[in-house]
Amino acid sequence: MAGMTPPVRVLVVDDDALVRAGLTMMLDGAPGITVVGEAADGDEVPAMADAHAPDVVLMDLRMPRVDGLTATRRLRARQRPPEVIVLTTFDTDENILYALRAGASGFLLKDTPPARIAEAVRQVAAGEPILSPRVTRRLMDRARVHAGAHARARAALAALSPRERDVAVAIAQGRSNTEIAGALNMTLATVKSHVSHILTKLDLDNRTQVALLAHDAGLA
Missing domain, CATH: 3.40.50.2300 (Response regulator)
Known part of the structure; x- marks a missing residue:
């Protein structure tokens, strides 16, 4: 139909x-x-x-x-x-x-x-x-990543703006776009735009990889 x-x-x-x-x-x-x-x-x-x-x-x-x-x-x-x-x-x-x-x-x-x-x-x-x-x-529960991976993750996330970094951390905390919008006082469209920019800047495929990177960097 x-x-x-x-x-x-x-x-x-x-x-x-x-x-x-x-x-x-x-x-x-x-x-x-x-x-x-x-x-x-x-x-x-x-x-x-x-x-x-x-x-x-x-x-x-x-x-x-x-x-x-x-x-x-x-x-x-x-x-x-x-x-x-x-x-x-x-x-x-x-x-x-x-x-x-x-x-x-x-x-x-x-x-x-x-x-x-x-x-x-x-x-x-x-x-x-x-x-x-x-x-x-x-x-x-996984042990903290080695210092080299930690440093690489930190360096990669340095390419993000402060607001994009906040969104990346929220993704790593398992929050949905709607939850991120409420927590960071953004519109849903703005959150989606930030997520798209994050994936492009970090050359990643999806949100799960963003979460892993933020965990490697010790941010979540």
């Missing part, structure tokens, strides 16, 4: 056929979501993305030929990349950070309830990153 929001188009990538089938069945039954394709390995992802133009890719990490991190980096390098949610059983600090730095907009564990996975797909498609609560705790 005219005026209706089109469904979020999802590509499911996992080398386990049963997992793919389960995710496809669950997501196809969720409001506002349609699964447009399935891939069994990371090397199939570029062709599937070309054929089906997904908005969101649910990406497994460990696959036999091309792993999820490599596939994510390749997707995010495209001119109009889809968002990527890593969905895995492996929640080591290295996997979490590597996935987020590769450009993933979310990191969920495979024991996440189905309704939460569907909500995460809709949230990421709308431009809001998502992490499972357990992953968030691991990141918050």
